[in-house]
Amino acid sequence: MQDDLLTQELQQRLRFSKIIKPANAAVLIAITNESDPKVLLTRRSVYLNNHAGEVSFPGGKRDPSDTSNIVVALREAWEETALNPFDVQLLGDLPMERAKSGMTVKPVVGLIPADINLIAQPSEIDRIFFVSLRKLMESKPIPYEVRLAHQSLYFPSLRVENEIVWGLTARILISLFQYGLNYHKSWPFLLNSPAFKSKIFNKITDH
Template sequence: MKAEADLYDRISAALTRAAEPSSDFDLNGDAHLLANAKTRPAGVLCALQEVDGTPQVILTKRSSRLKHHPGQIAFPGGKVDPGDADAVAAALREAHEEIGLPPEAVEVLGCLPSHRTVTAFQVTPVVARITRPFTVVPEPGEVEEVFRVPLSHLLETANYSIQSRRWQKQRRHYFTVPYGPYYIWGATARMLRVLAEVLEP
């Protein structure tokens, strides 16, 4: 239990340290395009859960039927709605809707620097620990699968690589951090990479 407490204390302390915001433009030399771009606020939840004594991060595979980002790996989360107090509230609400995680079972540890997506969202990644067991209930039609990845895998920067593909007639580069059958890439991998950097000794 002491090791567990030390880990979360270290994460909380690390999240208070200043760091630069990230974006989908970081690897593509076109960050200047962000200067006057309008964005929509969003929040995602990087939820840590102890499984057999091992901290794991909960991720989702989006439904292949969705219009936007079908089949991609993502954190639970979404845009800030008018009824949300802030991006943290949005992340908690969306996690409840998408995977059945009750807000009262979550202890927020802090937030990573915001991440700007190529689809014009300004995303706040909320890092939290799950404090009690809950039953995973994937949201029908939106979440195809809920799975977990060991935090240790995601904190090892050697597990990340930079790859590319063509998007809107341009070649775009992005981070990936594969795990088993799951191809974690794009904004999700970029935010996880920032977490790994923040927690580097």
């Protein structure tokens, strides 16, 4: 699929769920409306208590006053990046995801102007950056080591713009490719040892 057809495909395929379930949190997948569409990503502040320094979509927890998952996603994007909700052309949502904390997370997808001016909220965001949607689709998964008390676990990840995209953010991207673009990206399961990691990723990169 040509780059300039990606946004058209998203507009044709994405819809909002008919059965609405309030999620504990929501994120906004904001994609620039241009011939080479780009995905808005952020790097969370290293001073946060949860997921410090990780790459994520703008988003966060539901407030008592929030009336819908869409409101959560747009409000959080505004608070974190100064993205005006009126600059977002909403396209639809993706299936509910569950974070490792157990919270349910609803991804909301929208198009934004290519020349939009954003400002990071320094208490929450260290960096705002954009990555080509095509590049994300075609990037090969690489192992990312997460060290726990007694072992290391290896998760599939993407390395883009000198950042590592893994975990929930990566899973949401895979969901976007599948439901928004009918693109099924090879994505391995958890890799539980260096030997197994090497074996699996050798198979992936050989194809």
